[in-house]
Amino acid sequence: MSAEPNIRTLNIDGVGISARADQTILETAREHNIAIPTLCHLEGLSEVGACRLCLVEVKGARRLLPACVTRVEEGMEVTTHTPKIDRYRTLVLELFFAERNHVCSVCVANGRCELQSLALTLGMTHVELPYQYPQLPVDASHPRFTVDHNRCVLCTRCVRVCSEIEGANTWGVMGRGAQSLVITDLKEPWGQSETCTSCGKCVQVCPTGALFEKTGATSKVRKHPEFLPYLRIMREGE
Amino acid sequence: MNAEELQQIAAAAEEERGKFDYEVNVCMGTSCLAQHSDGIRDAIEKEAEGCGKRCHARRTGCMGPCAAGPMVLVEPAGILYGHVHEADAKEIVASLGAEPVARLDPQLGSYFEGQHFRVLENVGHIDPEKVDEYVARGGYEALLKGLTEMTPAAVIEQISKSGLRGRGGGGYPTGLKWDTVARVKGAQKYVICNGDEGDPGAFMDRSVLESDPQRVIEGMTIAAYAIGASKGYIYVRAEYPLAVQRLTVALREARRRGFLGYGICETTFNFDIDIRLGAGAFVCGEETALIASIEGKRGSPRPRPPYPAVSGLWGDPTLINNVETFANVAPIIRNGGEWFASMGTARSKGTKVFALTGRIRRTGLVEVPMGMTLRQIIFGIGGGVPDGRKFKAVQTGGPSGGCLPEEHLDLSISYDALISAGSMMGSGGMIVMDDTSCMVSVARFFMEFCMTESCGKCIPCRAGTVQMYELLSKICRGEATRRDLDQLTELCEVVGATSLCGLGQTAPNPVLSTLRYFRHEYLAHIDEKRCPAGVCQCGPPPRQADLTGTQGAAVEVHA
Numbered sequence: 001m002s003a004e005p006n007i008r009t010l011n012i013d014g015v016g017i018s019a020r021a022d023q024t025i026l027e028t029a030r031e032h033n034i035a036i037p038t039l040c041h042l043e044g045l046s047e048v049g050a051c052r053l054c055l056v057e058v059k060g061a062r063r064l065l066p067a068c069v070t071r072v073e074e075g076m077e078v079t080t081h082t083p084k085i086d087r088y089r090t091l092v093l094e095l096f097f098a099e100r101n102h103v104c105s106v107c108v109a110n111g112r113c114e115l116q117s118l119a120l121t122l123g124m125t126h127v128e129l130p131y132q133y134p135q136l137p138v139d140a141s142h143p144r145f146t147v148d149h150n151r152c153v154l155c156t157r158c159v160r161v162c163s164e165i166e167g168a169n170t171w172g173v174m175g176r177g178a179q180s181l182v183i184t185d186l187k188e189p190w191g192q193s194e195t196c197t198s199c200g201k202c203v204q205v206c207p208t209g210a211l212f213e214k215t216g217a218t219s220k221v222r223k224h225p226e227f228l229p230y231l232r233i234m235r236e237g238e
Numbered sequence: 239m240n241a242e243e244l245q246q247i248a249a250a251a252e253e254e255r256g257k258f259d260y261e262v263n264v265c266m267g268t269s270c271l272a273q274h275s276d277g278i279r280d281a282i283e284k285e286a287e288g289c290g291k292r293c294h295a296r297r298t299g300c301m302g303p304c305a306a307g308p309m310v311l312v313e314p315a316g317i318l319y320g321h322v323h324e325a326d327a328k329e330i331v332a333s334l335g336a337e338p339v340a341r342l343d344p345q346l347g348s349y350f351e352g353q354h355f356r357v358l359e360n361v362g363h364i365d366p367e368k369v370d371e372y373v374a375r376g377g378y379e380a381l382l383k384g385l386t387e388m389t390p391a392a393v394i395e396q397i398s399k400s401g402l403r404g405r406g407g408g409g410y411p412t413g414l415k416w417d418t419v420a421r422v423k424g425a426q427k428y429v430i431c432n433g434d435e436g437d438p439g440a441f442m443d444r445s446v447l448e449s450d451p452q453r454v455i456e457g458m459t460i461a462a463y464a465i466g467a468s469k470g471y472i473y474v475r476a477e478y479p480l481a482v483q484r485l486t487v488a489l490r491e492a493r494r495r496g497f498l499g500y501g502i503c504e505t506t507f508n509f510d511i512d513i514r515l516g517a518g519a520f521v522c523g524e525e526t527a528l529i530a531s532i533e534g535k536r537g538s539p540r541p542r543p544p545y546p547a548v549s550g551l552w553g554d555p556t557l558i559n560n561v562e563t564f565a566n567v568a569p570i571i572r573n574g575g576e577w578f579a580s581m582g583t584a585r586s587k588g589t590k591v592f593a594l595t596g597r598i599r600r601t602g603l604v605e606v607p608m609g610m611t612l613r614q615i616i617f618g619i620g621g622g623v624p625d626g627r628k629f630k631a632v633q634t635g636g637p638s639g640g641c642l643p644e645e646h647l648d649l650s651i652s653y654d655a656l657i658s659a660g661s662m663m664g665s666g667g668m669i670v671m672d673d674t675s676c677m678v679s680v681a682r683f684f685m686e687f688c689m690t691e692s693c694g695k696c697i698p699c700r701a702g703t704v705q706m707y708e709l710l711s712k713i714c715r716g717e718a719t720r721r722d723l724d725q726l727t728e729l730c731e732v733v734g735a736t737s738l739c740g741l742g743q744t745a746p747n748p749v750l751s752t753l754r755y756f757r758h759e760y761l762a763h764i765d766e767k768r769c770p771a772g773v774c775q776c777g778p779p780p781r782q783a784d785l786t787g788t789q790g791a792a793v794e795v796h797a
Binding site for chain 2: 128129
């Protein structure tokens with residue numbers, strides 16, 4: 001099979017790159033060690049383009065485009081970092097922090113949190129926007145896992161992994177706007193969910209301390225989302 | 239159905255009309271119906287029977303001047319009555335063939351001057367539930383012409399030539415959209431009519447669906463023929479029960495007459511339409527969210543591309559147009575694209591329906607040629623601001639639009655002119671404000687709307703609107719600083735640039751446009767802790783002692 005017609009050449013941050021036509025800007029950039037921050041994206045899951053952190057500048061495009069869903073095109077000129085984009089990303093990150101009760105010092109994921117890491121890499125030293133301090137519940141009814149809505153960033157990775165990989169469709173989103181909440185079944189306590197298989201995939205893919213395993217010490221909370229691409233490849237191979 | 243049969247239906251309807259000397263058309267739009275216009279019609283019918291006059295009391299759709307409702311139109315004399323009560327039925331019937339009842343003159347002044355009815359050409363003249371009355375006024379001629387005399391490409395050519403642009407707000411060229419969907423290969427294609435009108439103060443689509451549903455059905459059927467679709471959906475808000483009811487009847491009637499279904503107009507073309515009800519989410523007016531909603535999923539938008547033209551409903555090529563866009567289709571096919579393009583400005587053709595509301599003397603539905611100035615609409619047709627107050631601003635385009643001040647009153651209405659002035663055409667809501675409105679409060683109102691209507695999928699819209707709303711509230715309370723204003727401006731920029739769909743991208747517009755034209759009001763709130771319009775409670779709240787005193791005084795007065 002000839003692969004030539006499916007190859008696109010483009011330019012990311014001044015570097016000439018070739019990629020397959022079905023690849024996104026994000027995939028291509030990461031293959032070439034060009035860093036684009038992401039939060040809702042996770043290799044092995046479908047893309048939703050919700051966190052807006054991977055927005056990049058594409059020459060000729062009217063707006064900034066999300067790198068995770070934008071396919072490469074011939075002759076595309078992409079810029080991943082400009083002072084303007086960096087400023088936008090920092091403010092978007094601030095919005096994440098101020099939205100719910102993200103207090104790192106008392107979080108199980110402290111030190112292993114993707115949101116925290118993003119703040120460090122993007123240089124977000126403090127949050128200027130006022131914290132909203134919403135009153136949100138913690139559901140610890142499941143024997144092995146806990147969901148703490150105070151730490152949730154609504155990336156919907158748990159929803160996607162549950163539907164696309166496990167096939168249980170336990171997780172969903174209810175409400176709208178700032179009142180959105182990830183829920184199990186029809187907002188039943190997680191422990192009483194009849195669809196949940198307790199596979200724990202949702203916990204492994206959660207980027208923050210919203211979903212975590214009940215262990216003795218918080219320092220033991222480690223997440224391993226790297227099983228996903230492996231699982232995908234194994235399944236496709238069948 | 240062929241041309242002869244169409245003529246027969248029209249002739250039969252004409253003959254039916256010939257049985258009467260007079261026609262009394264009573265408005266049965268939501269606004270007039272709320273004032274019991276159905277009772278007025280019954281009373282007129284009863285009265286006419288009693289005195290032996292050959293008079294037909296007809297249910298019709300919205301005639302426009304809603305503020306003067308309930309409206310009654312007497313034909314063939316063409317006399318319009320306003321503020322009619324059931325008790326007036328006797329007088330109206332007695333006046334048939336004699337002098338009109340002067341007492342019931344709606345005092346509309348120049349309301350109809352400069353208006354030009356294309357979309358609304360049938361309102362006030364036909365019963366929206368009777369397909370034959372629509373046919374009698376030239377309805378379905380365009381469908382027959384399109385199906386039997388034109389190729390799909392020729393239909394699209396006429397639409398392109400007409401220069402019609404999407405009436406839902408974006409203003410995307412309709413011909414180009416149709417052409418794109420027509421070119422995409424696919425065994426199954428869909429046509430969707432977006433009737434999820436949700437802008438505060440807008441009721442154009444509702445009125446069109448309530449008054450002339452067959453026109454929308456005809457437009458959709460022609461579109462389906464042009465792009466090769468066999469299935470259509472009308473997505474309409476559940477908050478419009480009357481529109482849903484009339485549409486249901488209209489679809490049934492259209493099927494009965496063979497304008498929908500298998501082998502339409504004796505051709506091999508099949509098409510049918512179903513209604514889907516929205517569950518009251520503003521974001522479902524966004525096309526990808528609307529599609530998700532029809533599919534039975536959570537109504538949240540997805541990134542485009544792929545556009546619905548390529549991958550829409552259930553992954554198939556889909557054409558989505560607004561109610562008013564479809565309502566414009568039949569006349570274009572009947573009279574040709576050039577006819578349509580002969581009216582309007584260079585890049586905005588035809589007419590536009592506006593819902594004129596707010597602080598204005600004559601509230602109602604108006605249809606004006608593109609290029610008319612805002613002054614002509616507000617002061618000519620609308621009669622200006624009542625109670626001797628001063629005009630301050632007009633808000634167009636709903637929560638995605640902006641507020642235009644007095645110096646822009648001579649702006650000619652067109653998609654591009656409105657956008658360059660910092661507002662937008664939107665679906666056609668036009669809210670007039672006088673000097674009793676505080677522009678910061680207005681901006682806050684629209685931000686609150688966007689905040690509660692955000693679907694919550696992307697962070698800038700979900701959390702950014704909350705932050706902006708709180709900053710605006712802070713300004714209204716007189717507690718904000720210049721630093722807050724800078725933060726608000728920055729949030730506007732970031733939310734506008736980074737949001738996923740149109741809702742978030744345009745949510746800052748009301749703030750940006752008021753900041754552009756009414757910055758002094760923001761500054762008065764911030765620097766002087768004063769609301770120039772006297773709307774906001776600025777400064778510290780009154781002390782408890784003062785409050786008790788006032789309450790005591792109030793009690794004394796009432797006692």
